[in-house]
Amino acid sequence: MSLDLRIPMGLMFTLVGMILTAFGLATRGSSIYAASLGINANFWWGLVLFVFGVSMLMLGRRSQKRLASLPPEPVDETRSRLGH
Amino acid sequence: MLNLTSVDWLIMLLYFVFVLGIGFALKRYMKTSKDFFQAGRALPAWICGLAFISANLGAQEVIGMGASGAKYGLETAHFYGIGAIPAMIFVGIFMMPFYYGSKARSVPEFLRMRFDEKTRALNACSFAVMTVFSSGISMYAMARLIQALHVFDGLFYTMGWPQQGIFTFSIVLSAVIVLAYIFLGGLTSAIYNEVLQFFLIIAGFLPLVLLGLRNIGGWSGLKASVPVQYMHEWRGVAHASTNPMGIEIVGLGMGLGFVLGSGYWCTDFLVIQTAMASKNMESARRVPLIAAVPKIFFPFLVILPGLLAIGLPTPHTTTVVHNVNGMIVRDTNVVPQNVEEGRGLVPAKINPVTGKPMYTAGGQPLLDYDMATPNMLLHFFPTGILGLGLTALLASFMSGMAGNVTAFNTVFTYDLYQSYIHKGGSDRHYMAVGRWATVGGILLSICTAYAAINFNNIMDTLQLVFSFVNAPLFATFLLGMFWKRATGHGAFAGLIAGTSAAMLHHGLTLPIEARPGIHGGWLTVLHHYPSDMAQNFWGAIFAFGTNFVVTVIVSLATKARPESELVGLVHSLTPKPPKAHNVWWKSPEALAIAVLLMAIGLNIFFY
Numbered sequence: 001m002s003l004d005l006r007i008p009m010g011l012m013f014t015l016v017g018m019i020l021t022a023f024g025l026a027t028r029g030s031s032i033y034a035a036s037l038g039i040n041a042n043f044w045w046g047l048v049l050f051v052f053g054v055s056m057l058m059l060g061r062r063s064q065k066r067l068a069s070l071p072p073e074p075v076d077e078t079r080s081r082l083g084h
Numbered sequence: 085m086l087n088l089t090s091v092d093w094l095i096m097l098l099y100f101v102f103v104l105g106i107g108f109a110l111k112r113y114m115k116t117s118k119d120f121f122q123a124g125r126a127l128p129a130w131i132c133g134l135a136f137i138s139a140n141l142g143a144q145e146v147i148g149m150g151a152s153g154a155k156y157g158l159e160t161a162h163f164y165g166i167g168a169i170p171a172m173i174f175v176g177i178f179m180m181p182f183y184y185g186s187k188a189r190s191v192p193e194f195l196r197m198r199f200d201e202k203t204r205a206l207n208a209c210s211f212a213v214m215t216v217f218s219s220g221i222s223m224y225a226m227a228r229l230i231q232a233l234h235v236f237d238g239l240f241y242t243m244g245w246p247q248q249g250i251f252t253f254s255i256v257l258s259a260v261i262v263l264a265y266i267f268l269g270g271l272t273s274a275i276y277n278e279v280l281q282f283f284l285i286i287a288g289f290l291p292l293v294l295l296g297l298r299n300i301g302g303w304s305g306l307k308a309s310v311p312v313q314y315m316h317e318w319r320g321v322a323h324a325s326t327n328p329m330g331i332e333i334v335g336l337g338m339g340l341g342f343v344l345g346s347g348y349w350c351t352d353f354l355v356i357q358t359a360m361a362s363k364n365m366e367s368a369r370r371v372p373l374i375a376a377v378p379k380i381f382f383p384f385l386v387i388l389p390g391l392l393a394i395g396l397p398t399p400h401t402t403t404v405v406h407n408v409n410g411m412i413v414r415d416t417n418v419v420p421q422n423v424e425e426g427r428g429l430v431p432a433k434i435n436p437v438t439g440k441p442m443y444t445a446g447g448q449p450l451l452d453y454d455m456a457t458p459n460m461l462l463h464f465f466p467t468g469i470l471g472l473g474l475t476a477l478l479a480s481f482m483s484g485m486a487g488n489v490t491a492f493n494t495v496f497t498y499d500l501y502q503s504y505i506h507k508g509g510s511d512r513h514y515m516a517v518g519r520w521a522t523v524g525g526i527l528l529s530i531c532t533a534y535a536a537i538n539f540n541n542i543m544d545t546l547q548l549v550f551s552f553v554n555a556p557l558f559a560t561f562l563l564g565m566f567w568k569r570a571t572g573h574g575a576f577a578g579l580i581a582g583t584s585a586a587m588l589h590h591g592l593t594l595p596i597e598a599r600p601g602i603h604g605g606w607l608t609v610l611h612h613y614p615s616d617m618a619q620n621f622w623g624a625i626f627a628f629g630t631n632f633v634v635t636v637i638v639s640l641a642t643k644a645r646p647e648s649e650l651v652g653l654v655h656s657l658t659p660k661p662p663k664a665h666n667v668w669w670k671s672p673e674a675l676a677i678a679v680l681l682m683a684i685g686l687n688i689f690f691y
Contacts, residue, residue: 032466
């Protein structure tokens, strides 16, 4: 399969993280954070998701580059891949 | 009550865009029916592993385990420690070589290869019916939850649409999205979206648990605010009357662990299909083991919110008097009666006719445990991250449906259509049939969801019937894979006898404090169980035992199949899979031992 799932997934979490972080910054000190015990849940969790998304994206990109430089990997149903 | 802002909608919308986007992106890879139904048998193990666990992480799991955590406490973790982990290890190490190695395209097809046509037909028909109904139940539960949480109320209000339309809107929305991405990308699309949903659930529920724990004062604070037996998984399990679930160790270990857990994780095509989609034998064997790793830690994610919900203080109507610049201001926070009557954040159930809270015969309020986890979301999440939490909830419903739908289209196309309706068609033809079976399956699910509105009991009845069919299944697979003498006639007779035994057991026994009827005892009551859980587990043990005995007897009385036909299907006649050129700690066996040790460690922690 040539679509590496980590790319769309990383992209989605990067975007969600960015939205939450930006929204968290814009609503600093707002009364909506009374619910989350005074913690700016949007900002901090947005940051976590952003980091997760970017690392997924990078892993996916790297493996796609590596695959592009290698001959296509044979899919064998009885034998497992050599090495790796 | 629920105040969603544009940021919440944006996150939800983003998720839908990506779900559909993955479907469209995968469409061009769908060239043969193998691509569509089996994901080309080319996916890496980690993706299949996360999808394996995610296919099970549907509505019943997220809402149900939270509810069970609120009702029974940490004893719920037995569904993981006993009910899932050992079975997942067993299927990976011992059964996957036959599922994957036989090149069967579905679990019923494996039954045809090992036994005969009629065993396959029985399994395929019952499985196809169950998947359609299950996804219908999932849809119904989702639409009800959306109504209860008032997710779309604001949207409907601004658009000027009638509020009665929310149920239909929720059902149609989820159906269209799931249909679109499966129609386009088949099993690959379903698996990819299940993985996406897996991470989304963690993203949505981990902050919830962290905030909840912080609010209640950490682990020790939680211990202090719930009854002591809620915090122990094993204490009091020797006898039914000393633990919250009302089940003793034998029924729990045998019924949940050996029969029901294995019956689900080792035979249900809904989860097995993801392992069968991986790229080689070793990956396929690793899939359930990879899935077991997050499964060990899921109690923290899905059970803890329920337990926290019970432990937190119950909201009451309060009046706060402020003195603002000499002016006296009274701030009254009115809490609905059913919330005040509840325990912690779990509200009392409301009688839909009178609108008043419902009480048990003893005058205690009847608690609506299913609201435990959703109420936690509403309680702790400010707008923004609330959108993320609700999206995770919706995603879990949709992925539960999607797994059922892909299992249905495969079994329908290969095991029913290709085998009994139209043999020898072109590959293109079967792929088209699979796509249209997806449409048909979803339409039938919608009908089930609507039937559930009109007949209150339909969900309980369906789940009861499923349990009759599923309870004996594991005995058939166990004998089939590990006893070469088992015959097709034996397997068929055993399945019928096992299901009949489950029905008979249910008709003759009753949990205490229940009336004869849907809860059992519809023939006559011979035995009372301390809880419905005990009745359920013991029923499964009887069904399994009956199937086992009948299969053995009938097999011995009928003609055995020649051994040459059973190579690759039975343990003793199959050559050991060739050792891969991996270092020892990368082998599935080493992974299995690591998973087992982790699971034991966690059980000791929860003791």
